[in-house]
Amino acid sequence: MTITLRSVQCRNTEDVTGADEFYVRGGVSVPGLPPRAVLTKPFEINDNQKLFFSGALQDPDQAVLFEGNLSDAASIEIGLNFYDADFNLEDWDSRYQSLLAAVGGGIGAALGMVVAGPVGAAAGAMVGATGPALAKAFSTIDKDDLLGTVEQTVKVSDLTEGRHEDTWTFSNNRPSIKIPPVDEPPLVKPKKGSWWSDWDYTVSYVIDVGPGR
Ligand SMILES: [Ca+2]
Ligand SMILES: [Ca+2]
Numbered sequence: 001m002t003i004t005l006r007s008v009q010c011r012n013t014e015d016v017t018g019a020d021e022f023y024v025r026g027g028v029s030v031p032g033l034p035p036r037a038v039l040t041k042p043f044e045i046n047d048n049q050k051l052f053f054s055g056a057l058q059d060p061d062q063a064v065l066f067e068g069n070l071s072d073a074a075s076i077e078i079g080l081n082f083y084d085a086d087f088n089l090e091d092w093d094s095r096y097q098s099l100l101a102a103v104g105g106g107i108g109a110a111l112g113m114v115v116a117g118p119v120g121a122a123a124g125a126m127v128g129a130t131g132p133a134l135a136k137a138f139s140t141i142d143k144d145d146l147l148g149t150v151e152q153t154v155k156v157s158d159l160t161e162g163r164h165e166d167t168w169t170f171s172n173n174r175p176s177i178k179i180p181p182v183d184e185p186p187l188v189k190p191k192k193g194s195w196w197s198d199w200d201y202t203v204s205y206v207i208d209v210g211p212g213r
């Protein structure tokens with residue numbers, strides 16, 4: 001089976017003027033397999049645009065979240081952060097491999113701490129790990145704007161053979177997505193009197209399940 005990021009739709013950018021520089025960072029974990037580090041290079045997207053990762057990325061492999069055969073008993077944990085880049089934009093091409101390695105090291109260390117943790121623990125650990133890992137490689141990267149996070153557990157036994165497409169929608173009002181839902185994430189309220197931006201995005205992804213799973 002494969003899990004792939006398909007498209008991103010922007011209804012409202014985080015940047016106040018012009019397009020956002022959208023990227024995804026995080027990881028995917030299956031017990032017993034090496035984790036997969038996820039890092040897509042930033043691409044510009046503006047209000048009311050929908051872009052496909054396959055066209056927006058020079059290397060569409062960056063949009064692959066998982067690839068391999070799994071048994072019915074397996075489950076896949078996905079932990080992703082969605083960002084608008086405001087810093088280092090000109091450095092991404094030359095430093096991509098070292099950044100990807102930093103994400104891999106960060107999620108690997110975080111997963112080591114949650115071995116045999118409860119369902120969803122690995123996804124949460126990966127979401128929390130990319131910031132510190134990347135900040136070591138790129139000192140200003142954590143000043144980029146976090147648009148949303150997803151923590152999702154996919155049980156292979158829940159999937160029928162064929163293609164499944166679904167979406168994650170996140171905004172300044174509801175940036176945190178947990179699947180299966182633990183409890184409703186709290187609404188984020190702007191602080192009175194401080195600078196505030198709003199944004200609204202939907203990312204779609206595809207799970208393709210083959211006959212051998
Ligand atoms: Ca921004
Ligand atoms: Ca930006």
Ligand SMILES: [Ca+2]
Pocket residue numbers: 012013014015016197198199
């Ligand atoms: Ca906005």
